[in-house]
Every structure is written in C-alpha cells, then in structure tokens.
Amino acid sequence: MxxxxxxxxxxxxxxxxxxxxxxxxxxxxxxxxxxxxxxxxxxxxEDADRALERAVDQWRELGIEAWTEADPPWFAYGERLGDRLADVVGALPAECVAANSTTVNIHALVGSFLDAADGTDVVVNELDFPTDHYAIRSQLAARGLDPDDHLVVVESDDGRTISTDAIADAVDDDTAIVFMPSVLYRSGQLFDLEAITELAHDHDAFAGFDLAHSVGVVPHDLHFDGVDFAVWCSYKYLNAGPGAIGGLYVHEDNFDVEPSLAGWWGNDDATQFDLDTRFDPAEDASAFQIGTVPVFSAAPLFGTLDVVEAAxxxxxxxxxxxxxxxxxxxxxxxxxxxxxxxxxxxxxxxxxxxxxxxxxxxxxxxxxxxxxxxxxxxxxxxxxxxxxxxxxxxxxxxxxxxxxxxxxxxxxxxxxxxxxxxx
Ligand SMILES: Cc1ncc(COP(=O)(O)O)c(C=O)c1O
The missing domain is CATH 3.90.1150.10 (Aspartate Aminotransferase, domain 1)
Known part of the structure; x- marks a missing residue:
C-alpha cells in the first residue's frame, strides 16, 4: 500500500x-x-436506443410480417440473443436463450429440475436475494414438499460471505439441487461455480446458479464447469433497460429435462404453428421459453451485446x-x-x-x-x-x-x- x-x-x-x-x-x-x-x-x-428504435421501425413498416421478415425475425429473438449470450456465459449456443424474467426462470428451472432429480431438497443460502427463496419455496410447495423441511439454508459465518465448505456440509443424498448466486447481491462475494457444481454432482444433485450480479461483468465457463442450469437478468451490467428480458442456460446433457412450466413459445419451432394442443418441446434450452417474446424488452439487448462484444x-x-x-x-x-x-x-x-x-x-x-x-x-x-x-x-x-x-x-x-x- x-x-x-x-x-x-x-x-x-x-x-x-x-x-x-x-x-x-x-x-x-x-x-x-x-x-x-x-x-x-x-x-x-446509444446502442440500446438504436436497437430499440429499429424494432419500433419494423413494427411500423412491417406490422405482423415482422415476426418472420424482420432482421432478425422477431420469432427467433430468444434464440438469436441466446446464441450471443452463450459467449458471455461460456456456453454452447443451443444451451442459452433469452426469455422471461429472472424470477420466472427460477420457477421454471428449479421446478423442472426438481421433477428430474432423485433427491427432494434444495440447498440455498441465507444471504440470497429474497426472490430466489420465494420462487423455490413455492416450487417445493407445489410438489407437496414442505419448504420448511426441504429448503436447506446454508448459514454465513460472518454475515457477509458463504464458504464452499459450509455448502459442502449442507449437501447430502437428499439434495435435488444446489442453487446459489454467482455473486452475493449485498457483499459482492463471487462464488466458485466449478467447486459447487462438483460437490453437487458428488451427491447426484443438480447445480443451478443465479447470475444476476455477474452476467456482463464476470466471465463464466458454464458448459466446461458442468453447471446444470443458470438464470440471469439483462438490466444490470448488460444495460438492456428496466425490465429487460431475462436469460437462461441449460447444459446440453440436460436437454431431456421436461419444462414443468410449459408454454407455446417453448415448443419446437418446426411444429409451433401446427397449433397441436399437445406440447412438443424444443430439443434445447429454448424449450424453457413460455409465452410470446416481449420484443421491446428484448430488442435493446441486441445493441448492448454489441458493446460487450466490442469490449x-x-x-x-x-x-x-x-x-x-x-x-x-x-x-x-x-x-x-x-x-x-x-x-x-x-x-x-x-x-x-x-x-x-x-x-x-x-x-x-x-x-x-x-x-x-x-x-x-x-x-x-x-x-x-x-x-x-x-x-x-x-x-x-x-x-x-x-x-x-x-x-x-x-x-x-x-x-x-x-x-x-x-x-
Ligand atoms: C440475485 C438476484 N436475483 C433476482 C433479482 C430480481 O429478479 P427479477 O429480474 O425477476 O426481478 C435480483 C434483483 O436485483 C437479484 O439481485
């Protein structure tokens, strides 16, 4: 000093x-x-502005045709943004999609992975952002699992940080999912995603992460680290604007996990407009989209990803x-x-x-x-x-x-x- x-x-x-x-x-x-x-x-x-204005122009000039004729077509927004977000979080293009909001994606992914898991417990920590607990508790309750018994909350030693050892102590063969933030919203502690994933896998549990406080500012290696799933928002370091579309990642080894919150936007593109009343999920992470992509909440992200890529x-x-x-x-x-x-x-x-x-x-x-x-x-x-x-x-x-x-x-x-x- x-x-x-x-x-x-x-x-x-x-x-x-x-x-x-x-x-x-x-x-x-x-x-x-x-x-x-x-x-x-x-x-x-200015990059968010330009991309948003472009989408507004397309609406004005193309009307409904913009779903297929805009560049990129609005219909494919989630996937095209997912391809680019994959580089930001260290994933394969098919493993990422822009969709929903962070909280909705926690509901969608934690619920689906709970159904796919052998265990019944979700391990979280006491310093988490509250929405994560609200969503997970309600997903446990929806499955008849009392959240007071099945949400395992790791305690902090110092009120600021959570140690990987404390997480390891909380994981056992009843664990279905270890769900942690990449960065704690209050103290800013960055977690070791690779180590946490490994200890979840040692107990045949899934590892999921909330990347809200790291996406766009901390590089990740989700695929290589074997992370099972992750969620994030685009309005913090990704600068895509208030209420901008969220993002999610599912490892390709988990493409067989069935979405428990199904919706037509998660249907296979090839059959979506057959309008069959039976859900035919996409074969990759896009299956976890739910409803129509919010075009004006997604468009700015095309512009702000230009900035991330340029830098x-x-x-x-x-x-x-x-x-x-x-x-x-x-x-x-x-x-x-x-x-x-x-x-x-x-x-x-x-x-x-x-x-x-x-x-x-x-x-x-x-x-x-x-x-x-x-x-x-x-x-x-x-x-x-x-x-x-x-x-x-x-x-x-x-x-x-x-x-x-x-x-x-x-x-x-x-x-x-x-x-x-x-x-
Ligand atoms: C860690 C974390 N998760 C989730 C959220 C908010 O979720 P949503 O985008 O659904 O409002 C925040 C908001 O600051 C957050 O810090």
Missing part, C-alpha cells in the same frame, strides 16, 4: 492509461453525476477488477470509519464493493443528493458498483471524496428525521 497514491491527479492518470475508456461515450450519465448503481440498473446508452468480456472483467481494487484501496486509505465487506481476493470479488458504515442508509442518501448514485442495502451496506462500461477512476475518487466530506461534516445526520428510503 506504501506506493498507493490517493490523489485526484493520480486517478486522472489512471483514466488516461486505462483501456476501454471509449465505451463511456456510448452511455448517458444522468445530470453528469457519478453513477455507481449499474448493478441495480445499467445506464441508458470483450475478459477485458471488461480486468477493468472492473482494477476499479474495485482502486476503490477498496481508497476506502482503506481515506475512510477509516468504514469497512470493506467484500472479499479482497480478485477471484472472490464480483463487480461491486460493499462499503460498510453503521449509518449506511443516511450516508447513501447524502451521497445521492450530491450526485453520487449508490444504493443502500440494510443493515449497514453502501453498495458501490463502478460498472466498467462507463465508470472511470476519477468517478471512484469523487465518490470516496464526497463520502469523506459527508462524514467530516456529519452531513448524513440531516437525513435522520426523514424516513424516505433509498432504492
């Missing part, structure tokens, strides 16, 4: 030397502020790691009242940093009012996500400098009597 330079000019030097800086111009930062919330909602950009997912990860490493060093150097709740090792760190402070809610609001957009995750985390697509080192420096200023002036206390919340 001795040679760490915490000055603003050093931050500028880092920006001047950084790769990927050209991407920033493709995005719009509201009010020219400092946007550190790309892990909640990625920023609007390269490995380069995005390198830049993200440099930004979070720099942020952690600045917190250590300038904010002794705060602690870093995110693992420091690069291989255990996702794309954001949990800056902990006992009054994190008030501090988050004070930061937002000064143009630094972060979010608060109770009880004590200010989540800071320097998205590598549009955040630079000087932005990180400014965020920490404003936080230093707020704490010095006790400016956050001004919010103590006002009970508005930060989302």
């Amino acid at each position: 001795d040679d760490f330079d915490a000055s603003q000019s050093a931050a500028r030097m880092r920006d001047a030397e950084a790769s990927l800086t050209g991407l920033r111009e493709r995005f719009t930062t509201p009010d020219d502020g400092v946007y550190m919330d790309g892990n909640s909602l990625g920023l609007h950009g 390269g997912i490995d380069q995005l990860r390198d830049h993200s790691l440099s930004l979070t490493r720099y942020l952690i060093s600045l917190v250590d150097e300038r904010l002794p009242e705060c602690s870093v709740g995110t693992p420091r090792e690069a291989e255990r760190r996702g794309g954001h940093v949990a800056v902990e402070h006992p009054e994190a809610g008030l501090v988050s609001r004070a930061l937002r009012d000064r143009g630094v957009v972060v979010d608060y995750r109770p009880p004590d985390v200010v989540r800071v996500a320097p998205s590598p697509y549009y955040v630079g080192f000087e932005d990180v420096w400014t965020a920490v400098d404003e936080l230093r200023d707020i704490l010095d002036a006790d400016a956050h206390r001004a919010y103590a009597d006002d009970d508005a919340t930060v989302t």
Whole structure:
C-alpha cells in the first residue's frame, strides 16, 4: 500500500492509461453525476436506443410480417440473443436463450429440475436475494414438499460471505439441487461455480446458479464447469433497460429435462404453428421459453451485446477488477470509519464493493443528493458498483471524496428525521 497514491491527479492518470475508456461515450450519465448503481440498473446508452428504435421501425413498416421478415425475425429473438449470450456465459449456443424474467426462470428451472432429480431438497443460502427463496419455496410447495423441511439454508459465518465448505456440509443424498448466486447481491462475494457444481454432482444433485450480479461483468465457463442450469437478468451490467428480458442456460446433457412450466413459445419451432394442443418441446434450452417474446424488452439487448462484444468480456472483467481494487484501496486509505465487506481476493470479488458504515442508509442518501448514485442495502451496506462500461477512476475518487466530506461534516445526520428510503 506504501506506493498507493490517493490523489485526484493520480486517478486522472489512471483514466488516461486505462483501456476501454471509449465505451463511456456510448452511455448517458444522468445530470453528469457519478453513477455507481449499474448493478441495480445499467445506464441508458446509444446502442440500446438504436436497437430499440429499429424494432419500433419494423413494427411500423412491417406490422405482423415482422415476426418472420424482420432482421432478425422477431420469432427467433430468444434464440438469436441466446446464441450471443452463450459467449458471455461460456456456453454452447443451443444451451442459452433469452426469455422471461429472472424470477420466472427460477420457477421454471428449479421446478423442472426438481421433477428430474432423485433427491427432494434444495440447498440455498441465507444471504440470497429474497426472490430466489420465494420462487423455490413455492416450487417445493407445489410438489407437496414442505419448504420448511426441504429448503436447506446454508448459514454465513460472518454475515457477509458463504464458504464452499459450509455448502459442502449442507449437501447430502437428499439434495435435488444446489442453487446459489454467482455473486452475493449485498457483499459482492463471487462464488466458485466449478467447486459447487462438483460437490453437487458428488451427491447426484443438480447445480443451478443465479447470475444476476455477474452476467456482463464476470466471465463464466458454464458448459466446461458442468453447471446444470443458470438464470440471469439483462438490466444490470448488460444495460438492456428496466425490465429487460431475462436469460437462461441449460447444459446440453440436460436437454431431456421436461419444462414443468410449459408454454407455446417453448415448443419446437418446426411444429409451433401446427397449433397441436399437445406440447412438443424444443430439443434445447429454448424449450424453457413460455409465452410470446416481449420484443421491446428484448430488442435493446441486441445493441448492448454489441458493446460487450466490442469490449470483450475478459477485458471488461480486468477493468472492473482494477476499479474495485482502486476503490477498496481508497476506502482503506481515506475512510477509516468504514469497512470493506467484500472479499479482497480478485477471484472472490464480483463487480461491486460493499462499503460498510453503521449509518449506511443516511450516508447513501447524502451521497445521492450530491450526485453520487449508490444504493443502500440494510443493515449497514453502501453498495458501490463502478460498472466498467462507463465508470472511470476519477468517478471512484469523487465518490470516496464526497463520502469523506459527508462524514467530516456529519452531513448524513440531516437525513435522520426523514424516513424516505433509498432504492
Ligand atoms: C440475485 C438476484 N436475483 C433476482 C433479482 C430480481 O429478479 P427479477 O429480474 O425477476 O426481478 C435480483 C434483483 O436485483 C437479484 O439481485
């Protein structure tokens, strides 16, 4: 740390030397502020705009013919996006499809894999994003399995992270599925997907993952790691806009798993318009689509995947790691009242940093009012996500400098009597 330079000019030097800086111009930062919330909602950009406008033009010019005549045909949106998402998550094209939302995909895949499994239990962890538990509990209940008995919740030793050993201790021969996040939404811990998959397979269980906080910022190797299934959203680091279409992956060895939430969009394309009342599922991951693809929620992703491909997912990860490493060093150097709740090792760190402070809610609001957009995750985390697509080192420096200023002036206390919340 001795040679760490915490000055603003050093931050500028880092920006001047950084790769990927050209991407920033493709995005719009509201009010020219400092946007550190790309892990909640990625920023609007010209690539998403262009792709969305194109779909609107096709609607205007082609009407219903756009389902087959647009380029690519709307009918094939899920599969064409899936082909491109496969490169982002390390899968074969047939193993990925853009469809539904994250929560719906958890319902669809956990339910289907529960039916296909020998065991009856699903192993999750206590630090998960709540929607995962809601969906899994309801899928267990729908099968007559009491969620209080069959949802096995791994506990955290430190309230921030989950160890692979603790997951291993929870898995046994009753386990049907080990379902974990790739990155914890609060602390930003990155899980070892390969090790977790291996320990699930040792007990003949399936391994599934929620990639919401890693897709587009951390490269994956889902196929090679033998991961059975995964789900994600496109509105965080993939920047495809609020409520954008979700994505899913199913390993080719599991193409025989039958969708338990069947719908006509998952039918084999060749027979979909025969309109037979018997479901004839597609022979790959596309079988897990349910209803008509939401064209305007999917179109922006064509544009934002251009950005991912132009930058390269490995380069995005390198830049993200440099930004979070720099942020952690600045917190250590300038904010002794705060602690870093995110693992420091690069291989255990996702794309954001949990800056902990006992009054994190008030501090988050004070930061937002000064143009630094972060979010608060109770009880004590200010989540800071320097998205590598549009955040630079000087932005990180400014965020920490404003936080230093707020704490010095006790400016956050001004919010103590006002009970508005930060989302
Ligand atoms: C880990 C995780 N899963 C799921 C979701 C949300 O799911 P959905 O896209 O269905 O709203 C979030 C939202 O932030 C999340 O952090």
